[in-house]
Amino acid sequence: MLDKKALRDLSYGLYIITATTKDGRKVGCIANTFQQVASEPPMASVSLNKENATTQAILETGEFAASVLSEEATMDLIGPFGFKCSRDVDKFTQVEHRLCEAGIPFVISGCLASFSVEVHDRVDAGSHILFVGQVVEAEKLAEGTPMTYAYYHAVLRGKTPPKAVSYVEEASEPNEQPSAAEAAVNAGATEEGSAPKYGWRCKLCGYIEMMDELPDDYTCPICGMGKDMFERVEL
Ligand SMILES: Cc1cc2nc3c(=O)[nH]c(=O)nc-3n(C[C@H](O)[C@H](O)[C@H](O)COP(=O)(O)O)c2cc1C
Incomplete structure:
Protein backbone atom coordinates (compact mmCIF):
# COMPACT_ATOMS: atom_id res chain seq x y z
CA MET A 1 0.00 0.00 0.00
CA GLU A 170 -1.25 18.41 -2.92
CA ALA A 171 -2.22 17.81 -6.54
CA SER A 172 -5.34 16.01 -5.41
CA GLU A 173 -6.52 18.90 -3.27
CA PRO A 174 -10.01 20.01 -4.26
CA ASN A 175 -9.02 23.61 -5.05
CA GLU A 176 -6.14 22.94 -7.46
CA GLN A 177 -6.04 24.95 -10.70
CA PRO A 178 -9.24 24.16 -12.63
CA SER A 179 -9.34 23.19 -16.27
CA ALA A 180 -11.15 25.61 -18.60
CA ALA A 181 -14.30 23.55 -18.34
CA GLU A 182 -14.13 23.32 -14.57
CA ALA A 183 -13.51 27.03 -14.28
CA ALA A 184 -16.57 27.77 -16.38
CA VAL A 185 -18.66 25.53 -14.16
CA ASN A 186 -17.14 27.17 -11.07
CA ALA A 187 -18.20 30.54 -12.43
CA GLY A 188 -21.76 29.30 -12.77
CA ALA A 189 -21.63 29.04 -16.56
CA THR A 190 -22.82 25.56 -17.26
CA GLU A 191 -24.72 26.16 -20.47
CA GLU A 192 -23.21 26.79 -23.86
CA GLY A 193 -23.08 30.53 -24.62
CA SER A 194 -22.94 31.66 -21.00
CA ALA A 195 -19.25 30.92 -20.47
CA PRO A 196 -17.19 33.91 -19.25
CA LYS A 197 -15.62 36.12 -21.95
CA TYR A 198 -12.64 37.12 -19.88
CA GLY A 199 -10.13 35.50 -17.64
CA TRP A 200 -7.78 37.04 -15.10
CA ARG A 201 -4.10 36.14 -15.09
CA CYS A 202 -2.05 36.37 -11.92
CA LYS A 203 1.03 38.45 -12.77
CA LEU A 204 3.00 36.56 -10.15
CA CYS A 205 2.45 32.88 -10.84
CA GLY A 206 0.51 32.89 -14.14
CA TYR A 207 -2.65 31.22 -12.80
CA ILE A 208 -5.73 32.07 -14.88
CA GLU A 209 -9.11 32.43 -13.21
CA MET A 210 -11.90 32.23 -15.76
CA MET A 211 -14.62 34.65 -14.73
CA ASP A 212 -15.74 38.05 -16.01
CA GLU A 213 -15.14 39.92 -12.76
CA LEU A 214 -13.09 39.00 -9.73
CA PRO A 215 -14.60 39.67 -6.30
CA ASP A 216 -12.74 42.33 -4.26
CA ASP A 217 -11.56 39.80 -1.70
CA TYR A 218 -10.30 37.35 -4.34
CA THR A 219 -6.89 35.77 -3.70
CA CYS A 220 -4.88 33.68 -6.14
CA PRO A 221 -5.27 29.99 -5.22
CA ILE A 222 -1.70 29.31 -6.39
CA CYS A 223 0.41 32.04 -4.83
CA GLY A 224 -2.00 33.99 -2.62
CA MET A 225 -1.77 37.36 -4.43
CA GLY A 226 -4.77 39.71 -4.20
CA LYS A 227 -7.07 40.98 -6.95
CA ASP A 228 -4.76 43.90 -7.82
CA MET A 229 -2.08 41.47 -9.05
CA PHE A 230 -4.41 40.16 -11.80
CA GLU A 231 -4.58 41.39 -15.40
CA ARG A 232 -7.53 40.78 -17.66
CA VAL A 233 -7.06 38.40 -20.59
CA GLU A 234 -9.50 37.58 -23.40
CA LEU A 235 -10.53 33.93 -23.54
C1 LIG B 1 5.64 26.62 0.29
C2 LIG B 1 6.70 26.23 -0.70
C3 LIG B 1 7.59 25.21 -0.41
C4 LIG B 1 8.56 24.84 -1.33
N1 LIG B 1 9.46 23.85 -1.01
C5 LIG B 1 10.40 23.48 -1.91
C6 LIG B 1 11.38 22.51 -1.56
O1 LIG B 1 11.45 22.01 -0.43
N2 LIG B 1 12.28 22.16 -2.52
C7 LIG B 1 12.27 22.73 -3.77
O2 LIG B 1 13.11 22.38 -4.61
N3 LIG B 1 11.38 23.68 -4.10
C8 LIG B 1 10.46 24.08 -3.20
N4 LIG B 1 9.56 25.06 -3.52
C9 LIG B 1 9.55 25.59 -4.91
C10 LIG B 1 10.63 26.60 -5.20
O3 LIG B 1 10.68 27.60 -4.21
C11 LIG B 1 10.30 27.25 -6.58
O4 LIG B 1 10.31 26.25 -7.58
C12 LIG B 1 11.19 28.41 -6.95
O5 LIG B 1 10.53 29.14 -7.95
C13 LIG B 1 12.57 28.00 -7.47
O6 LIG B 1 13.31 29.17 -7.70
P1 LIG B 1 14.73 29.20 -8.41
O7 LIG B 1 14.57 28.58 -9.78
O8 LIG B 1 15.08 30.64 -8.50
O9 LIG B 1 15.67 28.40 -7.57
C14 LIG B 1 8.63 25.49 -2.59
C15 LIG B 1 7.76 26.57 -2.86
C16 LIG B 1 6.81 26.94 -1.93
C17 LIG B 1 5.89 28.09 -2.24
Missing part, protein backbone atom coordinates in the same frame (compact mmCIF):
# COMPACT_ATOMS: atom_id res chain seq x y z
CA LEU A 2 1.26 3.50 -0.81
CA ASP A 3 -1.31 6.02 0.38
CA LYS A 4 0.24 9.37 -0.53
CA LYS A 5 -2.31 11.13 1.67
CA ALA A 6 -0.26 9.85 4.62
CA LEU A 7 2.56 12.20 3.54
CA ARG A 8 0.33 15.17 4.34
CA ASP A 9 0.76 14.38 8.02
CA LEU A 10 4.46 15.32 7.85
CA SER A 11 5.26 18.68 9.47
CA TYR A 12 7.74 21.25 8.14
CA GLY A 13 9.04 24.76 8.65
CA LEU A 14 9.44 27.28 5.82
CA TYR A 15 12.78 28.73 4.71
CA ILE A 16 14.42 30.86 2.04
CA ILE A 17 17.44 29.06 0.61
CA THR A 18 19.93 31.38 -1.09
CA ALA A 19 23.18 31.04 -2.99
CA THR A 20 25.44 32.77 -5.50
CA THR A 21 26.06 31.52 -9.03
CA LYS A 22 29.58 31.01 -10.39
CA ASP A 23 29.26 34.37 -12.17
CA GLY A 24 28.18 36.18 -9.00
CA ARG A 25 24.37 36.41 -9.38
CA LYS A 26 22.23 36.10 -6.24
CA VAL A 27 19.61 33.34 -6.43
CA GLY A 28 17.14 31.87 -3.98
CA CYS A 29 13.98 29.86 -3.47
CA ILE A 30 11.50 28.83 -0.80
CA ALA A 31 11.95 25.36 0.67
CA ASN A 32 10.08 23.45 3.34
CA THR A 33 12.80 20.80 3.48
CA PHE A 34 15.62 22.54 5.39
CA GLN A 35 16.44 20.91 8.72
CA GLN A 36 19.19 20.27 11.25
CA VAL A 37 20.47 16.69 10.94
CA ALA A 38 23.33 16.50 13.50
CA SER A 39 24.60 18.44 16.51
CA GLU A 40 28.36 17.80 16.59
CA PRO A 41 29.36 19.25 14.26
CA PRO A 42 26.10 21.10 13.53
CA MET A 43 24.87 19.71 10.22
CA ALA A 44 21.84 20.59 8.09
CA SER A 45 20.20 19.36 4.90
CA VAL A 46 17.87 20.69 2.23
CA SER A 47 16.16 18.93 -0.68
CA LEU A 48 15.98 21.00 -3.87
CA ASN A 49 14.54 20.31 -7.31
CA LYS A 50 17.18 19.73 -9.99
CA GLU A 51 15.60 22.38 -12.21
CA ASN A 52 15.79 25.20 -9.65
CA ALA A 53 18.33 27.94 -10.39
CA THR A 54 19.23 27.76 -6.70
CA THR A 55 20.10 24.06 -7.00
CA GLN A 56 22.41 24.75 -9.93
CA ALA A 57 24.18 27.52 -8.00
CA ILE A 58 24.71 25.25 -4.97
CA LEU A 59 26.08 22.53 -7.25
CA GLU A 60 28.52 25.09 -8.70
CA THR A 61 29.72 26.62 -5.44
CA GLY A 62 29.10 23.97 -2.74
CA GLU A 63 27.53 26.42 -0.31
CA PHE A 64 24.18 27.98 0.55
CA ALA A 65 22.43 30.04 3.18
CA ALA A 66 19.05 29.44 4.80
CA SER A 67 16.78 32.02 6.46
CA VAL A 68 13.95 30.97 8.78
CA LEU A 69 10.68 32.63 7.74
CA SER A 70 8.63 34.32 10.44
CA GLU A 71 4.84 34.13 10.73
CA GLU A 72 5.01 37.88 9.98
CA ALA A 73 6.29 37.19 6.43
CA THR A 74 3.73 37.93 3.70
CA MET A 75 3.06 36.50 0.25
CA ASP A 76 4.82 39.57 -1.23
CA LEU A 77 8.05 37.99 0.02
CA ILE A 78 7.16 34.31 -0.33
CA GLY A 79 5.52 34.62 -3.78
CA PRO A 80 8.56 35.64 -5.87
CA PHE A 81 10.96 33.29 -4.02
CA GLY A 82 8.50 30.39 -4.25
CA PHE A 83 6.95 30.83 -7.68
CA LYS A 84 9.45 32.66 -9.90
CA CYS A 85 12.79 31.43 -11.18
CA SER A 86 15.96 33.39 -10.41
CA ARG A 87 16.96 32.93 -14.07
CA ASP A 88 14.05 35.24 -15.01
CA VAL A 89 13.97 37.78 -12.17
CA ASP A 90 16.26 39.30 -9.54
CA LYS A 91 14.43 38.31 -6.35
CA PHE A 92 16.60 40.49 -4.13
CA THR A 93 15.78 43.98 -5.45
CA GLN A 94 12.94 44.70 -2.99
CA VAL A 95 14.19 42.47 -0.20
CA GLU A 96 16.44 43.37 2.73
CA HIS A 97 19.44 41.05 2.68
CA ARG A 98 23.12 40.84 3.68
CA LEU A 99 26.14 38.77 2.77
CA CYS A 100 27.44 36.25 5.29
CA GLU A 101 31.19 35.92 5.92
CA ALA A 102 31.48 33.41 3.07
CA GLY A 103 29.86 35.99 0.73
CA ILE A 104 26.53 34.15 0.33
CA PRO A 105 23.45 36.41 0.40
CA PHE A 106 20.82 35.70 3.04
CA VAL A 107 17.38 37.27 3.43
CA ILE A 108 16.63 39.42 6.49
CA SER A 109 13.11 40.71 5.63
CA GLY A 110 10.45 38.59 7.33
CA CYS A 111 13.04 36.19 8.77
CA LEU A 112 14.10 35.20 12.31
CA ALA A 113 17.48 33.48 11.87
CA SER A 114 19.99 32.61 9.20
CA PHE A 115 22.60 29.93 8.64
CA SER A 116 25.32 29.38 6.12
CA VAL A 117 26.09 25.83 5.14
CA GLU A 118 29.15 24.27 3.51
CA VAL A 119 27.96 21.29 1.47
CA HIS A 120 29.69 17.97 2.30
CA ASP A 121 27.42 15.50 0.48
CA ARG A 122 24.82 15.40 -2.27
CA VAL A 123 22.31 12.61 -2.65
CA ASP A 124 20.54 12.15 -5.98
CA ALA A 125 16.93 11.68 -4.91
CA GLY A 126 15.31 11.58 -8.37
CA SER A 127 13.50 14.87 -8.96
CA HIS A 128 15.47 16.50 -6.14
CA ILE A 129 19.01 16.63 -4.79
CA LEU A 130 19.49 16.32 -1.04
CA PHE A 131 22.34 18.58 0.06
CA VAL A 132 23.92 17.75 3.43
CA GLY A 133 26.45 20.11 4.94
CA GLN A 134 28.03 21.71 7.96
CA VAL A 135 26.51 24.84 9.49
CA VAL A 136 29.49 27.21 9.56
CA GLU A 137 27.66 30.43 10.54
CA ALA A 138 24.41 31.03 12.43
CA GLU A 139 22.79 34.32 13.39
CA LYS A 140 19.59 35.32 15.21
CA LEU A 141 17.93 38.13 13.23
CA ALA A 142 14.70 38.86 15.13
CA GLU A 143 12.30 37.56 17.77
CA GLY A 144 9.07 35.94 16.65
CA THR A 145 7.34 32.71 15.75
CA PRO A 146 8.80 30.62 12.91
CA MET A 147 6.38 29.98 10.08
CA THR A 148 5.31 26.36 9.68
CA TYR A 149 4.07 24.81 6.46
CA ALA A 150 0.69 24.30 8.16
CA TYR A 151 0.48 28.03 9.02
CA TYR A 152 1.39 28.92 5.41
CA HIS A 153 -1.50 26.82 4.12
CA ALA A 154 -4.08 27.64 6.78
CA VAL A 155 -3.47 31.36 7.41
CA LEU A 156 -1.79 32.69 4.25
CA ARG A 157 -3.77 30.21 2.14
CA GLY A 158 -0.55 29.60 0.22
CA LYS A 159 -0.09 26.88 -2.37
CA THR A 160 2.73 24.56 -3.34
CA PRO A 161 4.26 24.75 -6.83
CA PRO A 162 5.15 21.66 -8.88
CA LYS A 163 8.86 21.74 -8.01
CA ALA A 164 8.33 21.46 -4.26
CA VAL A 165 8.90 18.06 -2.65
CA SER A 166 5.31 17.90 -1.39
CA TYR A 167 3.61 18.88 -4.68
CA VAL A 168 2.34 15.42 -5.67
CA GLU A 169 0.40 15.04 -2.47
Whole structure:
Protein backbone atom coordinates (compact mmCIF):
# COMPACT_ATOMS: atom_id res chain seq x y z
CA MET A 1 0.00 0.00 0.00
CA LEU A 2 1.26 3.50 -0.81
CA ASP A 3 -1.31 6.02 0.38
CA LYS A 4 0.24 9.37 -0.53
CA LYS A 5 -2.31 11.13 1.67
CA ALA A 6 -0.26 9.85 4.62
CA LEU A 7 2.56 12.20 3.54
CA ARG A 8 0.33 15.17 4.34
CA ASP A 9 0.76 14.38 8.02
CA LEU A 10 4.46 15.32 7.85
CA SER A 11 5.26 18.68 9.47
CA TYR A 12 7.74 21.25 8.14
CA GLY A 13 9.04 24.76 8.65
CA LEU A 14 9.44 27.28 5.82
CA TYR A 15 12.78 28.73 4.71
CA ILE A 16 14.42 30.86 2.04
CA ILE A 17 17.44 29.06 0.61
CA THR A 18 19.93 31.38 -1.09
CA ALA A 19 23.18 31.04 -2.99
CA THR A 20 25.44 32.77 -5.50
CA THR A 21 26.06 31.52 -9.03
CA LYS A 22 29.58 31.01 -10.39
CA ASP A 23 29.26 34.37 -12.17
CA GLY A 24 28.18 36.18 -9.00
CA ARG A 25 24.37 36.41 -9.38
CA LYS A 26 22.23 36.10 -6.24
CA VAL A 27 19.61 33.34 -6.43
CA GLY A 28 17.14 31.87 -3.98
CA CYS A 29 13.98 29.86 -3.47
CA ILE A 30 11.50 28.83 -0.80
CA ALA A 31 11.95 25.36 0.67
CA ASN A 32 10.08 23.45 3.34
CA THR A 33 12.80 20.80 3.48
CA PHE A 34 15.62 22.54 5.39
CA GLN A 35 16.44 20.91 8.72
CA GLN A 36 19.19 20.27 11.25
CA VAL A 37 20.47 16.69 10.94
CA ALA A 38 23.33 16.50 13.50
CA SER A 39 24.60 18.44 16.51
CA GLU A 40 28.36 17.80 16.59
CA PRO A 41 29.36 19.25 14.26
CA PRO A 42 26.10 21.10 13.53
CA MET A 43 24.87 19.71 10.22
CA ALA A 44 21.84 20.59 8.09
CA SER A 45 20.20 19.36 4.90
CA VAL A 46 17.87 20.69 2.23
CA SER A 47 16.16 18.93 -0.68
CA LEU A 48 15.98 21.00 -3.87
CA ASN A 49 14.54 20.31 -7.31
CA LYS A 50 17.18 19.73 -9.99
CA GLU A 51 15.60 22.38 -12.21
CA ASN A 52 15.79 25.20 -9.65
CA ALA A 53 18.33 27.94 -10.39
CA THR A 54 19.23 27.76 -6.70
CA THR A 55 20.10 24.06 -7.00
CA GLN A 56 22.41 24.75 -9.93
CA ALA A 57 24.18 27.52 -8.00
CA ILE A 58 24.71 25.25 -4.97
CA LEU A 59 26.08 22.53 -7.25
CA GLU A 60 28.52 25.09 -8.70
CA THR A 61 29.72 26.62 -5.44
CA GLY A 62 29.10 23.97 -2.74
CA GLU A 63 27.53 26.42 -0.31
CA PHE A 64 24.18 27.98 0.55
CA ALA A 65 22.43 30.04 3.18
CA ALA A 66 19.05 29.44 4.80
CA SER A 67 16.78 32.02 6.46
CA VAL A 68 13.95 30.97 8.78
CA LEU A 69 10.68 32.63 7.74
CA SER A 70 8.63 34.32 10.44
CA GLU A 71 4.84 34.13 10.73
CA GLU A 72 5.01 37.88 9.98
CA ALA A 73 6.29 37.19 6.43
CA THR A 74 3.73 37.93 3.70
CA MET A 75 3.06 36.50 0.25
CA ASP A 76 4.82 39.57 -1.23
CA LEU A 77 8.05 37.99 0.02
CA ILE A 78 7.16 34.31 -0.33
CA GLY A 79 5.52 34.62 -3.78
CA PRO A 80 8.56 35.64 -5.87
CA PHE A 81 10.96 33.29 -4.02
CA GLY A 82 8.50 30.39 -4.25
CA PHE A 83 6.95 30.83 -7.68
CA LYS A 84 9.45 32.66 -9.90
CA CYS A 85 12.79 31.43 -11.18
CA SER A 86 15.96 33.39 -10.41
CA ARG A 87 16.96 32.93 -14.07
CA ASP A 88 14.05 35.24 -15.01
CA VAL A 89 13.97 37.78 -12.17
CA ASP A 90 16.26 39.30 -9.54
CA LYS A 91 14.43 38.31 -6.35
CA PHE A 92 16.60 40.49 -4.13
CA THR A 93 15.78 43.98 -5.45
CA GLN A 94 12.94 44.70 -2.99
CA VAL A 95 14.19 42.47 -0.20
CA GLU A 96 16.44 43.37 2.73
CA HIS A 97 19.44 41.05 2.68
CA ARG A 98 23.12 40.84 3.68
CA LEU A 99 26.14 38.77 2.77
CA CYS A 100 27.44 36.25 5.29
CA GLU A 101 31.19 35.92 5.92
CA ALA A 102 31.48 33.41 3.07
CA GLY A 103 29.86 35.99 0.73
CA ILE A 104 26.53 34.15 0.33
CA PRO A 105 23.45 36.41 0.40
CA PHE A 106 20.82 35.70 3.04
CA VAL A 107 17.38 37.27 3.43
CA ILE A 108 16.63 39.42 6.49
CA SER A 109 13.11 40.71 5.63
CA GLY A 110 10.45 38.59 7.33
CA CYS A 111 13.04 36.19 8.77
CA LEU A 112 14.10 35.20 12.31
CA ALA A 113 17.48 33.48 11.87
CA SER A 114 19.99 32.61 9.20
CA PHE A 115 22.60 29.93 8.64
CA SER A 116 25.32 29.38 6.12
CA VAL A 117 26.09 25.83 5.14
CA GLU A 118 29.15 24.27 3.51
CA VAL A 119 27.96 21.29 1.47
CA HIS A 120 29.69 17.97 2.30
CA ASP A 121 27.42 15.50 0.48
CA ARG A 122 24.82 15.40 -2.27
CA VAL A 123 22.31 12.61 -2.65
CA ASP A 124 20.54 12.15 -5.98
CA ALA A 125 16.93 11.68 -4.91
CA GLY A 126 15.31 11.58 -8.37
CA SER A 127 13.50 14.87 -8.96
CA HIS A 128 15.47 16.50 -6.14
CA ILE A 129 19.01 16.63 -4.79
CA LEU A 130 19.49 16.32 -1.04
CA PHE A 131 22.34 18.58 0.06
CA VAL A 132 23.92 17.75 3.43
CA GLY A 133 26.45 20.11 4.94
CA GLN A 134 28.03 21.71 7.96
CA VAL A 135 26.51 24.84 9.49
CA VAL A 136 29.49 27.21 9.56
CA GLU A 137 27.66 30.43 10.54
CA ALA A 138 24.41 31.03 12.43
CA GLU A 139 22.79 34.32 13.39
CA LYS A 140 19.59 35.32 15.21
CA LEU A 141 17.93 38.13 13.23
CA ALA A 142 14.70 38.86 15.13
CA GLU A 143 12.30 37.56 17.77
CA GLY A 144 9.07 35.94 16.65
CA THR A 145 7.34 32.71 15.75
CA PRO A 146 8.80 30.62 12.91
CA MET A 147 6.38 29.98 10.08
CA THR A 148 5.31 26.36 9.68
CA TYR A 149 4.07 24.81 6.46
CA ALA A 150 0.69 24.30 8.16
CA TYR A 151 0.48 28.03 9.02
CA TYR A 152 1.39 28.92 5.41
CA HIS A 153 -1.50 26.82 4.12
CA ALA A 154 -4.08 27.64 6.78
CA VAL A 155 -3.47 31.36 7.41
CA LEU A 156 -1.79 32.69 4.25
CA ARG A 157 -3.77 30.21 2.14
CA GLY A 158 -0.55 29.60 0.22
CA LYS A 159 -0.09 26.88 -2.37
CA THR A 160 2.73 24.56 -3.34
CA PRO A 161 4.26 24.75 -6.83
CA PRO A 162 5.15 21.66 -8.88
CA LYS A 163 8.86 21.74 -8.01
CA ALA A 164 8.33 21.46 -4.26
CA VAL A 165 8.90 18.06 -2.65
CA SER A 166 5.31 17.90 -1.39
CA TYR A 167 3.61 18.88 -4.68
CA VAL A 168 2.34 15.42 -5.67
CA GLU A 169 0.40 15.04 -2.47
CA GLU A 170 -1.25 18.41 -2.92
CA ALA A 171 -2.22 17.81 -6.54
CA SER A 172 -5.34 16.01 -5.41
CA GLU A 173 -6.52 18.90 -3.27
CA PRO A 174 -10.01 20.01 -4.26
CA ASN A 175 -9.02 23.61 -5.05
CA GLU A 176 -6.14 22.94 -7.46
CA GLN A 177 -6.04 24.95 -10.70
CA PRO A 178 -9.24 24.16 -12.63
CA SER A 179 -9.34 23.19 -16.27
CA ALA A 180 -11.15 25.61 -18.60
CA ALA A 181 -14.30 23.55 -18.34
CA GLU A 182 -14.13 23.32 -14.57
CA ALA A 183 -13.51 27.03 -14.28
CA ALA A 184 -16.57 27.77 -16.38
CA VAL A 185 -18.66 25.53 -14.16
CA ASN A 186 -17.14 27.17 -11.07
CA ALA A 187 -18.20 30.54 -12.43
CA GLY A 188 -21.76 29.30 -12.77
CA ALA A 189 -21.63 29.04 -16.56
CA THR A 190 -22.82 25.56 -17.26
CA GLU A 191 -24.72 26.16 -20.47
CA GLU A 192 -23.21 26.79 -23.86
CA GLY A 193 -23.08 30.53 -24.62
CA SER A 194 -22.94 31.66 -21.00
CA ALA A 195 -19.25 30.92 -20.47
CA PRO A 196 -17.19 33.91 -19.25
CA LYS A 197 -15.62 36.12 -21.95
CA TYR A 198 -12.64 37.12 -19.88
CA GLY A 199 -10.13 35.50 -17.64
CA TRP A 200 -7.78 37.04 -15.10
CA ARG A 201 -4.10 36.14 -15.09
CA CYS A 202 -2.05 36.37 -11.92
CA LYS A 203 1.03 38.45 -12.77
CA LEU A 204 3.00 36.56 -10.15
CA CYS A 205 2.45 32.88 -10.84
CA GLY A 206 0.51 32.89 -14.14
CA TYR A 207 -2.65 31.22 -12.80
CA ILE A 208 -5.73 32.07 -14.88
CA GLU A 209 -9.11 32.43 -13.21
CA MET A 210 -11.90 32.23 -15.76
CA MET A 211 -14.62 34.65 -14.73
CA ASP A 212 -15.74 38.05 -16.01
CA GLU A 213 -15.14 39.92 -12.76
CA LEU A 214 -13.09 39.00 -9.73
CA PRO A 215 -14.60 39.67 -6.30
CA ASP A 216 -12.74 42.33 -4.26
CA ASP A 217 -11.56 39.80 -1.70
CA TYR A 218 -10.30 37.35 -4.34
CA THR A 219 -6.89 35.77 -3.70
CA CYS A 220 -4.88 33.68 -6.14
CA PRO A 221 -5.27 29.99 -5.22
CA ILE A 222 -1.70 29.31 -6.39
CA CYS A 223 0.41 32.04 -4.83
CA GLY A 224 -2.00 33.99 -2.62
CA MET A 225 -1.77 37.36 -4.43
CA GLY A 226 -4.77 39.71 -4.20
CA LYS A 227 -7.07 40.98 -6.95
CA ASP A 228 -4.76 43.90 -7.82
CA MET A 229 -2.08 41.47 -9.05
CA PHE A 230 -4.41 40.16 -11.80
CA GLU A 231 -4.58 41.39 -15.40
CA ARG A 232 -7.53 40.78 -17.66
CA VAL A 233 -7.06 38.40 -20.59
CA GLU A 234 -9.50 37.58 -23.40
CA LEU A 235 -10.53 33.93 -23.54
C1 LIG B 1 5.64 26.62 0.29
C2 LIG B 1 6.70 26.23 -0.70
C3 LIG B 1 7.59 25.21 -0.41
C4 LIG B 1 8.56 24.84 -1.33
N1 LIG B 1 9.46 23.85 -1.01
C5 LIG B 1 10.40 23.48 -1.91
C6 LIG B 1 11.38 22.51 -1.56
O1 LIG B 1 11.45 22.01 -0.43
N2 LIG B 1 12.28 22.16 -2.52
C7 LIG B 1 12.27 22.73 -3.77
O2 LIG B 1 13.11 22.38 -4.61
N3 LIG B 1 11.38 23.68 -4.10
C8 LIG B 1 10.46 24.08 -3.20
N4 LIG B 1 9.56 25.06 -3.52
C9 LIG B 1 9.55 25.59 -4.91
C10 LIG B 1 10.63 26.60 -5.20
O3 LIG B 1 10.68 27.60 -4.21
C11 LIG B 1 10.30 27.25 -6.58
O4 LIG B 1 10.31 26.25 -7.58
C12 LIG B 1 11.19 28.41 -6.95
O5 LIG B 1 10.53 29.14 -7.95
C13 LIG B 1 12.57 28.00 -7.47
O6 LIG B 1 13.31 29.17 -7.70
P1 LIG B 1 14.73 29.20 -8.41
O7 LIG B 1 14.57 28.58 -9.78
O8 LIG B 1 15.08 30.64 -8.50
O9 LIG B 1 15.67 28.40 -7.57
C14 LIG B 1 8.63 25.49 -2.59
C15 LIG B 1 7.76 26.57 -2.86
C16 LIG B 1 6.81 26.94 -1.93
C17 LIG B 1 5.89 28.09 -2.24
